[in-house]
Amino acid sequence: MSENRPIRRALLSVSDKEGFVDLGRALAARGVELLSTGGTAHTLRQAGLEVIDVSEVTGFPEMMDGRVKTLHPKVHGGLLALRDNDEHVAAMTEHGIVEIDLLVVNLYPFEATVAKGADYDTCIENIDIGGPAMIRAAAKNHAFVSVVVDVEDYDKLLGDMDQHDGATCPKFRKKLAQTAYARTAAYDAAVSNWMAQAIGVEFPRRRAVAGTLAQTMRYGENPHQKAAFYKDGSDRPGVATAKQLQGKELSYNNINDTDAAFELVAEFDPADGPAVAIIKHANPCGVARGATLKEAYSRAFDCDRTSAFGGIIALNQALDVETARIISEIFTEVVIAPQIDPEAAEIFAKKKNLRLLETGGLPDPRAVAQTIRQVSGGYLVQDKDTGHVSLEDLKVVTKRAPSEEELKDLLFAWKVAKHVKSNAIVYVKGGATVGVGAGQMSRVDSTRIAARKSEDMAAELGLSEPLTKGSVVASDAFFPFPDGLLTAAEAGATAVIQPGGSMRDDQVIAAADEAGIAMVFSGVRHFRH
Structure with a gap:
């Protein structure tokens, strides 16, 4: 690694002009000669700064609608030349190549262009070529060259120069180089993933995954695990795009649980009422609809008050004052809603540790997307579970068909079961969960646990019968044997929704008929691991 050398010449070419003129002024004030291109040079001149056009350096004008302007040996030689290599220095002298000590580049806004829904040709024109090439060249030669690709590093650059008499230190240049390569990698990932989607390739031979650091956390799932939160640039409403109105930073577990809560509540269209x-x-410990948001919360809370303590609460409508008051009666980690009434926010202001998130909207539960899960040596990619069933999709398989009220509850239970860890069993009565069994190795155990929790809750509420009496039940996958269904019948369930498809479907159907239970097959499975 070379000694620190003062920055004498900088090449600046940016699409995002934020903070750029101030940087140009600061560099000029430190005696740095400015090279630039097209609109960037024009902006600097308007600010009264002296700028040399890259075309003057290369001897070639910008051409082909700006596609060719920096792809030239006099640019890349100035970035790549090793200053302590006699052959490199001789080549620079022979060919009139001048050293470029600093490169400041941000790329054509490809991701933003795609996000706006631009057509194919427009997206192609917003793929930057010269920028990534220069960035990679400068980053490779970080022994001598500083490369800045993010606006947030402008002040850090100037600060490091001031500490080192107009130079940058090797450690800082290495950090800049790593950031630069991460940026070009993320850019290429965005292009390749967009193109795969545009040409209809669901699973390309090579797949790139990229994100931008949003938060370094105190720890991960447990205190001995380091963790960070990255955003993928998606505009899907949720925890990643929400505005945090109060409370300390979200933890790893907070983010994971809040995402689960908001994706679940989004299954319930606010036009159909509060949820x-x-x-x-x-895992959900309570989900409900109500005539008001306050009622929906109360009914969800009464499914499992013990588990709700310290939980995450998601709402499908704007948080109002009355609902905020009742939520504030117990300890809650996070509340997330599409909108939040300012007076409701004031109520929570007294709860300093409660995180309050406003998203501006609900995610579309049927929007096409893919999920990624890492395993040792690789990762799994699959379509997001957007499975949805309506009344028309249900197949009655028992002698007794469900009543209208049972059908409403069966569809409600089915939406919830989709968001419960498998094996999942969900009891519902009157548009509210009354028992949830999650994550058991045996489906019958999930059925028993959910029923037992409903008994405990009934006792807490002073009721003589378990909450599951007269309920319906949803199973995320088929009952392999009649025992799970019979356990639900013993708990008081009167109707069942399940995918069907077991080798023993006939036995399960016969058991339901004998017990007087109505059962429908959805034809859709909702495993969630």
Whole structure:
């Protein structure tokens, strides 16, 4: 690594002009000669700064609608030349190549162009070529060259120069180089993933995944695990795009659970009425509809008050004052809603540790997307579970068909079961969960646990019968044997929704008929691991 050398010449070419003129002035004030291109040079001149056009350096004008302007040996030689290599220095002298000590580039706004829904040809024209080439060249030669690709590094650059008499230190240049390569990698990932989608390739031979650091966390799932949160640039409403109105930073578990809560509550269209989901450890411990948001919350809370303590609460409508008051009666980690009434926010202001998130909207539960999960040596990619069933999709398989009220509850239970860890069993009565069994190795155990929790809750509420009496039940996958269904019948369930497809479907159907239970097949499975 070379000694620190003062920055004498900088090449600046940016699409995002934020903070750019101030940087140009600061560099000029430190005696740095400015080279630039097209609109960037024009902006600097308008600010009264002296700028040399890259075309003057290369001897070639910008051409082909700006596609060719920096792809030239006099640019890349100035970036790549090793200053302590006699052959490199001789080549620079022979060919009239001048050293470029600093490169400041941000790329054509390809991601933003795609996000706006631009057509194919427009997206192609917003793929930057010269910028990534220069960035990679400068980053490779970080022994001598500083490369800045993010606006947030402008002040850091100037600060490091001031500490080192107009130079930058090797450690800082290495950090800049790593950031630069991460930026070009993320840019290429955005282009390749967009193109795969545009030409209809679901699973390309090579797949790139990229993100931008949003938060370094105190720890991960447990205190001995380091963790960070990255955003992928998606505009899907949720925890990643929400505005945090109060409370300390979200933890790793907060983000995971809040995402689970908001994705669940989004299953319930606000046009059909208020809905609330309460989540603990990524599983729902209470979900309900109501005539008001306050009622929906109360009914969700009464499914499992014990588990709701310290939970995550998601709402499908704007948080109002009355609902905020009742939520504030117990300890809650996070509340997330599409909108939040300012007076409701004031109520939570007294709860300094409660995180309050406003998203501006609900995610579309049917929007096409893919999920990624890492395993040792690789990662799994699949379509997001957008499975949806309506009344028309249900197949009655028992002698007794469900009543109209049972059908409403069966569809409600089915939406919730989609968001419960498998094996999942969900009891519902009157548009509210009354028992949830999650994550058991045996489906019958999930059925028993959910029923037992409903008994405990009934006792807490002073009721003589379990909450599951007269309920319906949803199973995320088929009942392999009649025992799970019979356990639900013993708990008081009167109707069942399940995918069907077991080798023993006939036995399960016969058991339902004998017990007087109505059962429908959805034809869709909702495993969630």
